[in-house]
Amino acid sequence: MITLFCLLLPLLAAVVASPLTRKFGHNSAWILALAPACSFFYFASHLPEIANGEVVTGGYAWVPSLNLSFSWFIDGLSLTFALLITGIGTLIVLYAGGYMKGHPQQGRFFAFILLFMGSMLGVVVSDSFLMLFVYWELTSITSFLLIGFDHTREAARRSALQALVITGGGGLLLLAGLLFLWNISGITQLSLLIHGGDLVRESPFYLAALLLILGGCFTKSAQFPFHAWLPNAMEAPTPVSAYLHSATMVKAGVYLLMRLNPVLGQTPAWEILLPFFGGITLIVGTFLSLRQTDLKLMLAYTTMASLGLLVMLTGFDTEHAISAAVLYLVAHSLFKGALFMVAGIVDHEAGTRDVTRLGGLRSAMPITFGAALLAALSMGGLPLFFGFLAKEEIYYALAGGNPRAILFTAVAVVGNALMFAIAFAVALKPFLGKPVKTPKHAHEGPVLLWLGPVVLAGLGLLAGLFSSTAHRFISSPMASAIEDKPVQVTMSTVPHLGVPLLLSVVTVALGALVFWRLAQARLLMTKFIDALGPGPDRAFDAFIAGLVKFSAAVTRFVQPGRMDVYVTATFVLVAVTLLVPPIVYGELPALPAWPADVMLHEWVFLAIAAIGVVAVLTASNRLTAIVALGIQGFAVAVLFLLFGAPDLSFTQFMVETLSVVILALVMARLRLMPSDHRPLLQRLGDGTVAVACGLGFMLLLLKATQGTFNNSLTEFFNAYSKVIAHGANVVNVIIVDFRGTDTLGEIAVVMITGLAILALIRIRTGSSTLKPRDNDPDAPEGEGA
Incomplete structure (x- = not known):
């Protein structure tokens, strides 16, 4: 029960965010931050038992017959994510209190960010497929609200729509993939599925399930070519960038890949697709980051690159690669969250994020500079920081003598070197050098602003210094959960001579060279990327424009505004539905034998019905046709009466009478032309459709009457009509009661x-x-x- 309360706590805080902000202003951040803080401490209390290999499960059955439940599963993987979401979330709420101070919609912003926090928390602790998918889509919806928070700006609206379309479309792929996994295994809970990997991998539907799951994960984690929404999402306020697009939402896809590693991993498809797309994303992200001058965009593209690195490592599916992914994920959440907040502070206090218009802010913003430097040292992978452990483990996992290992090691070295350059460009360029006149008089921000980056950057250093403790409670349990077997992470901050250290030195040297020649590198990369032509961002606009035109064309075709087209299409579909299945599957009824004892009066009423048909077809005006149409109905009603169904006969008489009267009154009121002006070709077409529908219903009724009659309902109604409904007329009781x-x-x-x-x-x-x-x-x- 406590777990459920802690899962819902951010959502409950979102409900009261606006009233609290109206009453306390930006100081409400201290109150609202208590919600994620309480959840953080609750999840942290499980660290010892999770470190000992235990798991925390619970939930409630929702639809037991379909094996659907609202359930949670907390192991080393989900616990680490839960701590990142709630811990960083607490700092983000406080940061937003200072950053959004005085904004008229600050309460709405708090509500949105807390709703997202609760949604993301649900994703990482969900056990049931249904719960996972619902929370997954909630993260897309809430991120749409946050990215488009400043809805008066067209750029914000476009970016929000782009993120929703891409991640929402990926969510549909994920749903299909989960249905495949359910169909393959018969399991709807992740905690059980991770032990059934062999069953899934041996299924002929494995590849389909894998591709669908990857579609959902790649769109959510901004893998190439689905990456365009991530940098465009920087239109959102900086607290959103620091939270959603560095530490939480963009890692949802990585989380699910790690969670399903025991199920979908250890196959050639897994080990080809993930490193391939991850490696491309790493290189493309770092190249694109070099050409940027906006601090947030520089960080956004390196976030994209880091996500590619995580996907690449997960795809290698070795113990050291998984350990490297774990270390880098935690380190990235700490240093990237801190750097995004630093970028926001610089923008908030200096009035610009353009790195070419900044400089000399160290004396005006010493605390912010200190946090930025510590975060950059971790992002650059220098000793004593947690980022150094991650980089060393990456090279230890990738380095090898075969061509595949050499290729991906080179990709990692280039990617890490360029991220090193960007890290120090963000941390040093705005603060060192000669002071530059900025749009606003730069000064240190309030405690609500610098508290978050200081804490996160400091944790990056502390985690590196006390790495054994971090490994025991965080890294090893998380790696064990991903591998579904005990894994011990032992990498320390003490450099070890060997290939990994050599590659680290190469990375730092290359990164320092790029940083030294950053302006030239930016110019060169701009020319190179411009020469490649429009990228996925322009492709998205073209796709949306084409989709709108296609939708308009389809709408004009299926909704032309003419009733005759709608009626004709409806009856064509009815005819096809009635005739095609029995013909295709050989279920046509046998022709009935002609009865030998047809009475004279029965012949008479059959002849009347036939005369009515002729009268309708030869009527000189519509009113005559309507009246003649009732002849068939009355003839059929008499036949019902002759065969012992007086109730049905009476109903038929009433329906036919009312239909003829109402239609005659309406047609007379509308005063239509007396003759039918349809051309002969249209009459033939309409007649064909009408005959096809009549033939279809005839065949259906014949087939139904030729089947074995099941009288169980008859016996039920005969037995219980008077007992339950207190009525002797069974037909009336059925209509009125049952x-x-x-x-x-x-x-x-x-x-x-x-x-x-x-x-x-x-x-x-x-x-x-x-x-x-x-x-x-x-x-x-x-x-x-």
Whole structure:
């Protein structure tokens, strides 16, 4: 029960965020931050037992017959994510209190960020497929609200829509993938599925399930070519960038890949697709970051690159690669969250994020500079910091003598070197050098602003200094959960001579060189990328424009605004539905034998029905055709009466009488032209559709009557009509009691139809008569249909 309360606590805080902000202003951040803080301390209390290999499970059955439940599963992987979400979330709420101070919609922002926090927390602790998917989509919806928070700006609206379309589309792929896994294994809980990897991998549907799951994960974690939404999401306020797009939402796809590693991993497809797309994303992200001058965009593209590195490592699926992914994920959340907040502080206090217009802020913002430097040292992978452990483990996992190892090691070295350069460009360029005049008088921000980056950057250093403790409670349990077997992470901050250290030295040297020549590198990369032409961002715009045009064309085709087209299409579909299945599957009924004892009066009524059909077809005007149409209904009603169904016969008489009267009144009121002006070709087409529908219903009824009659319902109604409903007339009891709701619905349909007819005949357009439509050849002057 406590776990459920802690899962819902951010959502409950979102409900009261606006009232609290109206009452306490930006100081409400201290109150609202208590919600994620309480959840953080609760999850932290499970660290010892999770470190000992235990798990925390719980939940409630929702639809037991379908094996659907609201359940949670907390192991080393989900616990680490839960701590990052709630811990960093607490600092982000405080940061937003200072950053959004004075904003008229600060309460709404707090509500959105807390809703997202609760949604992301649900993703990482969900055990059931249903719960996972619901929370997954909630993160897309809440991120849409946060990215488009400043909805008066077109750029913000476009970015929010782009993120929703890409991640929402990926969510549909994920849903299909989860359904495949359910179909393959019969399991709807992740805690059980991770032990059934062999069953999934041996299934002929494995590849389909893998591709669908990867589609959901790649879109959420901004893998190439689905990455365009991530840098564009920097249109959101900086607290959103620091939280959603560095530490939480963008890692949801990485989380799910890690969670499903025991299920989908250890196959050639897994070990080819993930390193391939991850490696491309790493290189593309770092190249694109070099050309940027906006601090947030520089960090956004390196975030994209870091996500590619995580996916690449997860795809290698070795013990050291998984350990490297674990270390880097935690380190990245700490240093990137801190650097994003630093970028926000610089923008908030200096008035610009353009690195070329900044400099000399160290004396004006010493605390911010200190936090930025510590975070950059960790991002650069220098000793004593947790980022150094991650980088060393990455090279230890990738380095090898085969071509594949050499290729991906080179990719990692280039990617890490460029991220080193960007890290120090963000941390040093705005603060060192000669002071530059900025749009605002730069000064140190309030405690609400610098508290978050200081804490996160400091944790990056402390985690590196006390690495054994961090490994015991965080790294090793997380790696064990991903591998589904005990794993001990032992990497320390003490450099070890060997290939990993050599590669680290190469990385730092290359990164320092790029940082030294950053302006030239930026110019070179700009020319190179411009030469490649438009990228996925432009492709998204083209896709949306094409989709809109296609939708408009389809709408014009299926909704032309003509009733005759709608009616014809409806009856064509009815005919196809009735005729195609029995013909394709060989289920046509046998032709009935002609009865030898047809009485004279029965012949008479059959002849009357046939005469009615001829009268309808040869009628000189519509009113005559309507009256003649009732002849068949009355003839059928008499046949019902002759064969012992007086109730049904009486109903048929009433329906036919009312139909003829109402239609005659309506048609007379509308005063349609007396003749049918349809061309011969259209008459033949309409006649064909009508015959096909009649033939289809005839075949259906014949097939139904030729089947074995099941009289269980007859016996039930005969036995219980008087006992339960206290009625001797079985038919009346069925209609009024056993099918009372259906009857009520039928009455409602008749009433709605009557109201529509009444509205139609009461239409007035300036006078008591209706004006003709331009395209209605049957309407005389001054009147129309």
